[in-house]
Amino acid sequence: MDTPRHLDTAPPVAPSPQKKRLKMPDAYVLLFLVALVCAIATYIVPSGAFDRVTNDEITTTVPGSYHTVERSPVTFVGFFSAIAEGMANAGPIIFLILFTGGAIAVLEQTGAITGMVHSIVNKFRERQFLFILIVAAIFSILGTTGIVVNSVIGFIPLGIIVARALKWDAMLGAAVIYLGTYAGFNSTLLSPSPLGISQTIAELPLFSGIGLRTVIYICFVAATIVYLASYARRLKSDKGSLLGSDWFPSKALVSDTEDSENVVWTGKQKLIILVTALCLAGFLVGTFQLGWGDKEMAGTFILIAIIAGLIGGMGGNGIAKTFIGGCQKLVYGALICGMARCISIILDDGNILDTIVNGLANLLQGHGPIFVSVGMYLVSALLHFLISSGSGESVVLIPILAPLSDLLGVTRQVTVQAVMMGEGVVNCLNPTSGVLMAILAATGIPYTRWLKFMWPLALTWFLIGLASIIVGVLIKWGPF
Structure with missing residues (x-):
């Protein structure tokens, strides 16, 4: 007699429940939560304000003028309006990112980028x-002079394209350009903003103290180049990429032709690259001579797209269609800048930013020069998470800290350096930085992976900055 089938079959084994992994929130969700916390804080933190004066179009706080004001918590409507206002205020950099995508798409369509x-x-x-050294050094010079800062976003697509060709991941492709630029900017030598503004407010000679700053700049750039080179070696080892198996999470900045063999670089394509280089060189000259910024660079990319498309024989309709298609790929990365900008708007509207600044400044009083200078360094770093603009932080902090430093035996040059270094060492970790979040959004690099990549270098920068400030105190770095 046959055994019934249901008796000779083993009972099914229930699948073991899988543990749910904690997923990092999307960049927009992260910034929304930060903005929400700031909005709630306007109901808790006392409202206050400093008096402000304007000299030569620079508005600064008046030391000792802090006073309480009527509480003005951010309302439900005000919270969402701040997001829209942030988008409007970030308009120049948003369009810069979009037009970068459009110009790169046209250049790719002509084959000029692939050939180059x-x-x-x-x-x-x-x-x-050698490649890392040359590229990082060049961009560090552009960064330390303030020529390329926010506009570094426009060069990131080229870094990604080169990364694919050199068998790097997106992390290193973006970092060579971004960190090269910001290693220079964070150890600024000749940047009109924020260094020039800070020294002007502190009544120091413009770009004074350049000797020690040059040493700091060299240390920052050297540390960055060594770190990037060590990561390049890691990519060739068993450890592999910090991005895991997906070395290029976003396909928005790459094309399907970059891995092709026997690519021919034609004379027409070389002409396109030459014209592109001349346009960018013209922008750099305009930045240095005429004070051009994000809007002018966005316009430069429009000009590049038109000229490159015409030389490449794409025609008017082809240029327009390709340009708009390239813009669409970077919408996510562009709008993140406005989301980051809304945080400072909420703090301003709620009248609690000055309260926070006043509280931090009061913590420094009554201590020795080294403690005070290091405290300024840490205060500047912490405040930069709330005021992501270097010049914006300078006009708030320097008028308060400079007179305080006179009373506590710290030179004003050290005070300026403490503020510059404080904001600099956290610049490339700061989730409220529109530039950083735009780069991560465009390249698809998760913020948590970027933190894992960035923290050793940020720690190195922090220690270099700490040492420079202590040295400045010991040598009474001046002129005063």
């Missing part, structure tokens, strides 16, 4: 350290 990248790769495939 393969030409570069053929020269540096076996000399990657």
Whole structure:
């Protein structure tokens, strides 16, 4: 007699429940939560304000003028309006990002970028350290002079394209350009903003103290180049990429032709690259001579797209369609800047930013020069998470800290350096930085992975900055 089928079959085993992994919130969700916490704080933190004066179009706080004001908590409507206002205020950088995507798409369509990248790769495939050194050093100069700061976003797509060709991941492709620029900017030598503004407010000679700052700049850039080179070696080892198996999380900045073999770089494509280089050189000259910024660079990318498309034979309709398609790919990365900007708007509308600044400044009184200078360094770093603009932080902090430093035996040059270094060492970790979040959004790099990549270098920068401030106190770095 046959055994019934249901008796000779083993009972099914219930699947074991899988643990749910904690998922990092989307960049927009993260910034929304930060903004929400700030809005709630306007109901808890006492409202206050400093008096302000305007001299030569620079508005600064009046030391000792802090006073309480009527509480003005951010309402439900005000909270969401602040997001819209942040988008409006970030308009220039948003359009810069969008137009960068449009211009890159046109250049890719002509084949000029593919040909150029393969030409570069053929020269540096076996000399990657030299490539990192040259690119990072060039962008550090552009950063430390203030020529390329927010507009570094426009160069990130080229870093991603080169990364694919050199068998790097998106992290290193973005970092060579972004960290190269900000290693220079964070140890600024000749930047009109925020260094020039800070020294003007502190009544110091413009760009004074350049000797020690040059040493700091060299240390920042050298540490950055060594770190990037060590990560490049990691990519070739068993440890691999910090991005895991997906080395290029976002496909928005890459094309399908970058891995093709036997790429021919034609004379027409070389002409396109030459014209592009001349346009960018013209922008750099305009930045230095005429004070051009994000809006002018966005316009430069429109001009590049038109000229490149015409030389490449794309025609008016082809240029427009390709340009708009490129813009669409970077909408996510562009709007993140406005989301980051709304946080400072909420703090201002709620009248609690000055309260926070006043409280931090009061903590420094009654201590020795080294303690005070290091305290200024840490206060500036903490405040930068709320005021992501370097110049914005300077006009708030310097008028308060400069007179305080006179009373506590710290030179004003050290005070300026403490503020510059404080905001600098957290610049590339700050989730409220529109530039950082735009780069991460465009490249698809998760913020948590970027933190894991960035923290060793940020710690190195922090220690260099700490040492420079202590040295400044000991040598009474001046002129005063």
